[in-house]
Amino acid sequence: MDINDVIQLDVLKNVEILAGEKGLKNTVLNTTIIDAPDGYKWCASGDFIISTGYPFTSNMHWEEGITKLLKLLIEKNCSGLGIKLGRYIPGLPEDAISLANKNNFPVLSLPNKVSWSEIIMPIVTRINKQHQDELEMTHTVYEMFHNHLKKQGNLKDLAQLLNEILNTPVTIYIRNTNQKFDVMEPYFSKEEIENIISAFSCDREQPIQKLYWQHKSFTVRWIYSSNSLEGGVFLWKEHSHLHTWQKAAIEQTAVISALEIERMRTVSSVFQRFRNDFLSMLLSEKVESRDTLSRRAEEVNWHLKDRYNVVLLDFDIKVNKSNNISIWQRKENILEMLEYELKWVLPEALIGFDKNNIFTLLIPNQYTQNELVNNLTKLVKKINITFYGGIGRDNNVENLSVSYNEALLALKVAYANMPIDTQIKVGQLYIRNFSELSVERILFSQAPHYEAKKLVEDCLEKIIKYDNEKNSELLYTLKTFLANNANFDHTADALYIHKNTVRYRLKMIEDLTQLDPKNIKDQLLFQMSLIAVNVLDPTSNTIK
Known part of the structure; x- marks a missing residue:
């Protein structure tokens, strides 16, 4: 119930709104009378206060008194004030009007001929009726989700159920499995939802949040499982106020989603063990x-x-x-x-x-x-x-x-x-x-002899095979080039060939091995493999 509902009651249909008209949607949880100067101390959040204003005029000027009352009620987060003007308070002063407007705090002029009981009883009756309706609707919601569990519905069914209850577009998004279940219009893609998650603080203490993203207002209930954010239940419409039964429906959806995530995680864990076994075999x-x-x-x-x-x-x-x-x-x-x-x-x-x-x-x-x-x-x-x-x-x-x-x-x-x-x-x-x-291949190996063999295979096997097949001297050229500190002129003199021939042979070695004899790091690999090849003593096209 809100202030709008209050002024729609038969007894208050002709009341005048003196100030705070923008607060007519303030929720009314109760109504009470203030008839003592310290009566405000017992006011609670959501209370609609009715008064003559008399207690605040006995020890001070009435303008000061009514303004002080408004400040106290606003601090208490009351929903509004209904006051009978004329007898003790002739009107609402400008300071009080300004204060009420600034804080969206409605002030109503109540009819003097109406008794307090005629005002209080309809409000309390309406509130109690709403509470009863809330309880009945909440019970119905729990029954609907209970039936969903009995039928072993999936997450798509769950999203459809929430849509049926709230009559709003719904998305359930599960991060780990990269699943998105949309009912009615899907507003954002999976990638965009991930951007939303990255942009906003997903506070576990405040799981239901009202967000604004790309000119769209929506409500989200974050889903947590095993202390990590697993996804969210998205309602793609702006909800200024959620009733108890609506919150219950959203909570049930989130809880059932979290249980489904845990079930999928258990299945995935067992499945992963089979994958690990296959992976070990593959490797x-x-x-x-x-x-x-x-x-x-x-x-x-x-x-x-x-x-x-x-x-x-x-x-x-x-x-x-x-x-x-x-x-x-x-x-x-x-x-x-x-x-x-x-x-x-x-x-x-x-x-x-x-x-x-x-x-x-x-x-x-x-x-x-x-x-x-x-x-x-x-x-x-x-x-x-x-x-x-x-x-x-x-x-x-x-x-x-x-x-x-x-x-x-x-x-x-x-x-x-x-x-x-x-x-x-x-x-x-x-x-x-x-x-x-380079040298780390030998130093960090648990089987240096095996790694030395592999090094020779990687660096020299194709060169040796080419020399055997073509009767060429690529390996001898490589040894001579390294022995002469990678100097082309000295290598050419030692081999009695032109230095361009040296370049040509080294290019052939690079093409065969994908290692560059001119590169210092690759030279080290060649040096190590040449040392290793003397130990391994390859005698055929394949190094044994």
Whole structure:
């Protein structure tokens, strides 16, 4: 009930609005009489006050008294004042009118011939009737949601139910699963809703908020689960005041949505374990056919590409501290966040845990190395946790164990080169790319002999094979070039050839290996591989 309803009562239909007309929608929760100077002390928020004004004229001028009364009632957040003019208060002074207008506080001139009981009883009766209606409607709302649960309705059904109750366009948005259920007109896309979430403070203490975005006013009830913001229930119309039964409907929708999120999370957790098992198999050295891999991937709802970069991410517990939560639980929560954000940053990436519970990403080889690192950096900033990581070179899906081992080694190098704790910033990514490593490939390897063999394969195998097939001297030219400190003239003199021939041969080496003999870092790789090849003693086209 509001002041508009009060002046529509038969007994008050002809009342005059003296001031505060903009406050006619103020909610009336009760009505009471002030007949003592300190009677205002017992007024409560939402009270409609009626008075003759007499108590405020006995010890002071009536103009001062009525203005003081208005100030006190406004401070108490009362809904309005009805006053009988003529007997003690001849009229409303200008200061009082100005004060009431400024605070949207309605002041009504009550008819002198009407008794207090004739005013109070209809108001109280109307309020009680509204309370009864509220209780009945609230009960009906709970019954409707109870039936929804009995029928095991889904989130789309839930959105339709809320729309039926409130008669307003509704959207239920679930962040983790990237789902949006619209009933009637959809106002914003998923991306725009994410922008709304980023722009506004989603306060758990104030879950229902009235917002304004892109010239549209709407109401949202944020959905929380496991202490994180999971989404929202959006009502795409402006609601100046929500009744108790309306709030109950919104709350029930949010609670049922949160329960559904927890159910989906439980199912997802079990499903993720199957994905982790498949991922471990995929990254192992066990060889499976492409058909077998594709079939097993479909069982966990993954669609495999031909080639991937394996990316490993982990975080230092000392840097990313968290209270009252186990490391495993925290990792599962972070995996969920990473999986959600990947949909926006690296949409076709696959993610899970390897056998060591390290975050493992399979990134399709459609990105350059710079693009990949930039996208991973964006991903980490969104999660706001400091990670270190390693990137393996892209490989075909049947042979991802190679890229995985490379990423694992690069991960160790990244961790070893992280700054000290006091210099680490939250939301930073410290990552190394295997293709950019040199001597670290041997130093950080758990199997140096194996890594030395791999280094020779990467740097020299194609050169040796070419020399054997073409009877050329590329390897000898490379050795001589490095022995002469990468000097073209000295190399040409040592080989008794023109220096342009030296350039031509080195260009052929670069084309074969994708390593530049003129680059200092690549020279180091060649030097190390040449040392290793003497130990390995390759005797055929394939280094054993």
